[in-house]
Amino acid sequence: MKNLTDIEIIDSIKKGNPSDYALLIDRYKNKAFSLLVRMLKNEMEAEEILQDCFLKAYKSIDSFRYEAKFSTWFYRIVYNTALTKLSAKKRKIENEMSSIDEQINLSSDLDYRVTEKEDLSNFIQKMIEQLPANYASVITMFYLDDMSCEEISEVMNVTVANVKVMLHRSRNVLRDLFIKNNYQRELL
Amino acid sequence: MNKLSDEVLNKYIDGELDFSAMAEVNQIINSSIEDKIKLDALLSIHKELKDIKEVKVSSDFTSSVMRKLNRSVKFKKADKRFIAFISSIFIVIAVGILGYVIYLMIPQTQASDSINQNVNMYVNHFADMIVSFSNLVNSKNISIIGSVFSLGLLVSGYFFFESQRQSKRRMGKFN
Structure with missing residues (x-):
């Protein structure tokens, strides 16, 4: 199950298996977290933002068109969310x-x-x-x-x-x- | 190319230089200690950066996200069911009114064949139901029914608003 590609997991989620989303979370959580920590310079804030990012990504998974890699698409969500957070903090x-x-x-x-x-x-x-x-x-x-x-x-x-x-x-x-x-x- | 620029050094370690440029860089490095130190330092940084560690999230991160996700899906379904219920009530009322209007518009003619007779029979049954319904909704009862309906609408509106508020609170910042 863990050898499934990102695309196969996304297809499975779209077919009605939301629990498979946990595989994607496990696959990207630490890398995305590393990115957020280095952007926000705050681990607690980074973890909170990362949860939001995964929820946002799940919510808009139907709009994922397979044109880019899932990782690129997801990192774009993470990066933009972090930028929004940073600009909100007037940095x-x-x-x-x-x-x-x-x-x-x-x-x-x-x-x-x-x-x-x-x-x-x-x-x-x-x-x-x-x-x-x-x-x-x-x-x-x-x-x-x-x-x-x-x-x-x-x-x-x-x-x-x-x-x-x-x-x-x-x-x-x-x-x-x-x-x-x-x-x-x-x-x- | 007497002195190596930072750009050239970076391209060198990224392998973006062609063969002749590489050879030229190697030649300069062999003759300039300063450039060699810069390149060696850059290579060391490059090597160290390749080994940078991941920062790990808390151990219950995945389960926490999945819990939030399931909750949001559950609330979404409940909201959908509630909206469907309210909508169906309005649709039934609308169909009833429409049926009554059609009944008033259809001329009361005698049907010539059996199919028309059957159709007329069903229309008449339906019309009787509409008439019964309209009798129920006469001037006497209309205020009572209106009040009950308004009360029902207010109560359902309150619960709908409350469920929305609760789901937003539970989802935290999730929009």
């Missing part, structure tokens, strides 16, 4: 989105937070959490969910070029912090 996400075309200095915002030496993977985790929502989303979807830049652009409703810009800038910021904190010595 000025619109400024973040428009800043793609501007020269930004992410490293100066993050630099001061690195105070002590720690494990490299912990350092990376912490730095991702510090990234602005859209940059953190790109990193999470690209690396954790193995999504292509095209799929991420569909989810975020931006161009593929913009996704690449955000991906490269995020990496560059992390690399600069990595060098500044002498982490490369650990690798030598």
Whole structure:
């Protein structure tokens, strides 16, 4: 049963087996939660939003037309719901989105937070959490969910070029912090 | 290409450079320690990012969502049944009124053949029922029936509103 594809599960739900939706929830809950936590920077809020997203997705499952992957379609719901939540919290996400075309200095915002030496993977985790929502989303979807830049652009409703810009800038910021904190010595 | 830009380095690790550009990058890296450090650092970040961990939801997450989902489906069904019940009452009343109007419009002619006689018989039965119904709804009883009907409407409206409110409350923020 667990080897069913997303499409087979959706077909089964549409045929009147709502309990099969649990399979989709189990399949995507942690990845979607990781995305939300990195966007909202709050686990409790993220879990609440994720529940809403799964309910929303179930409610509109009939409108799923098989044109995109279920994961892309679902992540779009998750991403947009998180953006709505963020804008409701007046975090000025619109400024973040428009800043793609501007020269930004992410490293100066993050630099001061690195105070002590720690494990490299912990350092990376912490730095991702510090990234602005859209940059953190790109990193999470690209690396954790193995999504292509095209799929991420569909989810975020931006161009593929913009996704690449955000991906490269995020990496560059992390690399600069990595060098500044002498982490490369650990690798030598 | 004397110094490697960040864009080129990123394209290098994503494998987006063609063969000649790759060779050129390799040549520069071999001759520039600064560029080598930048590339190595970027590769390390790339490698670490590939291993980033999932953040896990609480253990009862799936069951909690399924519970909410079942509740919403149940409420939806109950609402549908209630609406169907109210609608059927209105439809019966509307059909009754329509039937009575048709009865008044049909001329009372003698049927020439047996089929027409049968049809007329059924129409007459139906008309009798309508007449009985209209007798019931005469000026004497109309106010009583109207009051009962209004009361029924008010009570059902209250319960409908209450069930909607409860389902919204239970569903939390779910719209």
